[in-house]
Amino acid sequence: xxxxxxxxxxxxxxxxxxxxxxxxxxxxxxxxxxxxxxxxxxxxxxxxxxxxxxxxxxxxxxxxxxxxxxxxxxxxxxxxxxxxxxxxxxxxxxxxxxxxxxxxxxxxxxxxxxxxxxxxxxxxxxxxxxxxxxxxxxxxxxxxxxxxxxxxxxxxxxxxxxxxxxxxxxxxxxxxxxxxxxxxxxxxxxxxxxxxxxxxxxxxxxxxxxxxxxxxxxxxxxxxxxxxxxxxxxxxxxxxxxxxx
Ligand SMILES: Nc1nc2c(ncn2[C@@H]2O[C@H](COP(=O)(O)OP(=O)(O)OP(=O)(O)O)[C@@H](O)[C@H]2O)c(=O)[nH]1
Ligand SMILES: [Mg+2]
Numbered sequence: 001x002x003x004x005x006x007x008x009x010x011x012x013x014x015x016x017x018x019x020x021x022x023x024x025x026x027x028x029x030x031x032x033x034x035x036x037x038x039x040x041x042x043x044x045x046x047x048x049x050x051x052x053x054x055x056x057x058x059x060x061x062x063x064x065x066x067x068x069x070x071x072x073x074x075x076x077x078x079x080x081x082x083x084x085x086x087x088x089x090x091x092x093x094x095x096x097x098x099x100x101x102x103x104x105x106x107x108x109x110x111x112x113x114x115x116x117x118x119x120x121x122x123x124x125x126x127x128x129x130x131x132x133x134x135x136x137x138x139x140x141x142x143x144x145x146x147x148x149x150x151x152x153x154x155x156x157x158x159x160x161x162x163x164x165x166x167x168x169x170x171x172x173x174x175x176x177x178x179x180x181x182x183x184x185x186x187x188x189x190x191x192x193x194x195x196x197x198x199x200x201x202x203x204x205x206x207x208x209x210x211x212x213x214x215x216x217x218x219x220x221x222x223x224x225x226x227x228x229x230x231x232x233x234x235x236x237x238x239x240x241x242x243x244x245x
Contacts, residue, residue: 002092004028004035004112005084009076013099014046016217021055021062024097024105029061031109036061038083039099040076043069048099073166074184074191085176094175096168101217103167111169111209121174121204122196124160125167131210132162148189148231155235156197157242161208163196164189170199177202189231197238 006024010017021037028035041049041064049064056062065083067076077096084094093112097103103125111123127134128149136142145164152163166188178198184190200206 002033002112002116003088003090004033004093004095005088005091006035006037006095006097006108007040007077007080007084008037008097008099009040009042009073009080010044010048010052010099011042011070012044012046012048014044014048014051016099016101017048017052018055019217020099020101020105021052022059024108025059025061027105028109031113033109033112036063036088038063038065038080040065040067040080042067042071042076072186072191073188074182074186074194077191077195078179078182078185081175081179081182084172085179091172094170094172096166096170098166098216102214104211104214107167107209107211108169111167114207114209115169115171118207119205120169120207121171122199122206123169124162124165124196124206124208125211126162126165126208127211127213128161129208129210132208133210133212135212135215137215144228148193148228151232151235152193155239155242156193156200158197158200160196160200160206164192166192167211167213171204174199174202174204184234187227187230189227190234193231193234 039052049066052062052064115123126132149163181198184194
């Protein structure tokens with residue numbers, strides 16, 4: 001079976017990491033994958049990094065990348081990807097996953113299996129294809145997400161339904177081609193759409209796999225106006241570039 005690494009950015013996810021890291025490793029290993037988790041932690045005050053390391057000492061398969069401070073989700077993924085590309089030559093698939101329980105770990109082997117079988121370069125865990133669900137109670141978040149997807153589709157011309165999803169399987173060999181073009185360091189939404197667009201433009205074969213997005217288990221939720229504004233700006237810029245080119 002192919003080798004898999006799950007890059008998991010964390011900021012104050014101590015309780016979540018304690019649950020999700022062992023659960024995910026078990027599920028992947030039981031499905032026959034040689035798997036490890038790369039936790040990219042931004043000096044979480046709640047000790048997330050120490051907890052992740054402790055789990056690694058007990059069951060193996062956990063690498064913790066400690067960064068100096070909260071530098072943003074995009075930059076956490078970029079550092080994580082660069083670490084994998086530079087240090088883990090045998091890895092075939094690099095996955096993205098949140099630590100907060102929103103991405104049910106039992107779906108990942110299915111996403112990997114379809115990537116392997118159908119030779120997809122990118123499999124997106126999707127709330128918006130048939131069979132996908134989002135049990136979100138906040139109307140505000142639903143409106144923001146739906147609008148973000150519509151804007152993302154108009155600006156990039158892509159047909160993907162869940163453009164901002166952060167649950168993904170990416171073939172490492174195609175990630176290597178675009179890693180140096182990733183520039184969106186702070187906003188999670190913008191980073192995910194830029195990554196998707198770069199992969200698409202480089203010819204990636206993309207598939208959306210349905211899953212049920214769960215509300216975060218522990219910890220605080222945060223989706224601010226700054227994030228929404230920078231997303232809007234990115235869409236406008238991308239749209240202009242696309243129509244003049
Ligand atoms: N290393 C790092 N991880 C981050 C940063 N911001 C968010 N994360 C992690 O990225 C993942 C996604 O962030 P979330 O806060 O869950 O974002 P969200 O799902 O849009 O919003 P909520 O779940 O409602 O808070 C989680 O595992 C976070 O801990 C950051 O600046 N640095
Ligand atoms: Mg979340």
